[in-house]
Amino acid sequence: MAIDTEKNSYTIIFAIVMVLVVGSILAGLASGLKPLVDANKRFEKQQNILYAMGINANEGTSDVAFISTDKVEEEFTNTITKQYVIEGSKIDSLNSEAYLIDIKKEETKAKDPNYTRKLPLFKGIKDGQPIYVIPIRGKGLWDAIWGFVAVDKAMVVQGVFFDHAGETPGLGAEIKQRYFMDDFAGEHIFGDADAFKGITVAKGNADPKNERKTDNAVDAIAGATITGDGVTAMIKKDLKMYVPYFKTLK
């Protein structure tokens, strides 16, 4: 069986057949594994939300440790008692999948002035106290950064979780380390006279133990100025949208 592999027609047919075969193998694999991949993404979100609330597997000063994936679904349904979707003055409290709302898509849609952005909010109970978890999203130095901020009724931060798509390892990527995230607990978002101020990731804050809770600032990471500014900006911009709702809780 001698095939002339040098012929142009043969080359083209070979390429077409190869692409068809490879394409169908990959398409089959991707759609076969999709349910598993989606479940993993859902668990990750649940882990992150619970982490911000302080429900995690951290031990002492260990690294960030989430609730294990086999327990997270149950823990999530037990802890998060209500999920709200705030649309302007309309509040939908019956949505049990609000945590799956894609913040990125909402951000894009909100560029249209006629669109009322859907704001998801999760209410959980921890130690008998209601805690609200707010998803946030912004820009770091290289790529997107996002996270969840857990606050109490007065919008005092109870805990945060940050993640990033591609910040510099050792510098910007440190925003997902505990020494940075733990600093936010207890920080106030309002300044004097109930004016919304957010939390600034500040250089020269010189408060490594974070003893001043009402200064609306935490210590920045050295060498990660732009990522830190991104964190400041996303907290300011995204938490502000929820302020009207929290005013009604008072």
Added chain:
Amino acid sequence: MGLLSKKDSKLILDPLADDNPITIQVLGICSALAITAQLKPSIVMAISVVFVLSVGNVVISLMRNIIPSKIRIIVQLIVVATLVIIVDQVLKAFAYSLSKELSVFIGLIITNCIIMGRFEAFALANKPWQSFLDGIGNAAGYGLILVIVGFFRELLGSGTLFGFKVLGDSVEKTGLYAIGYENNGFMVLPPMALIVVGLIIWVQRSRNKELIED
């Protein structure tokens, strides 16, 4: 070895030491720097490359007589890319946190020079069985260095192995830390992988003088 002929076992054993892809041929250095801060991702990366290279070598070898030579590099690329996507998808489905940790590096297996190098240099001219052995051997040689580097970097940089605190607790000052030992934070940064690889090359060449080029 009774199972393999002398020539076949050479295919596996040579790349582990005297013809090692990283330390002798200096291929695949980039991923060796990037993912070896801890032992676990090093091992996963090694296993993934063993899979991609051995299967890829067999596929290329089976097709070696029908691949049009004009587009053979593209065909090789498609084979690697397909296998890498399979690895990526499987990791995403069954080891999500690990796939997050390895993130782009799984995709970067495609650009790992060892793989295209073996396809072009070996699989295109040899029978499937030999190509399979060659793939296992070269990937194992690559993986071996990865694991050695990962071992030292995690041990000296974080004081742990597979995340277990083998040297005691650095915060509560137990074990070695009680007598004043400190982790070398530099070890977790990529440049130290180069230095560790350099040390391996040094040890290897001083043991076997034939490897030294003028």
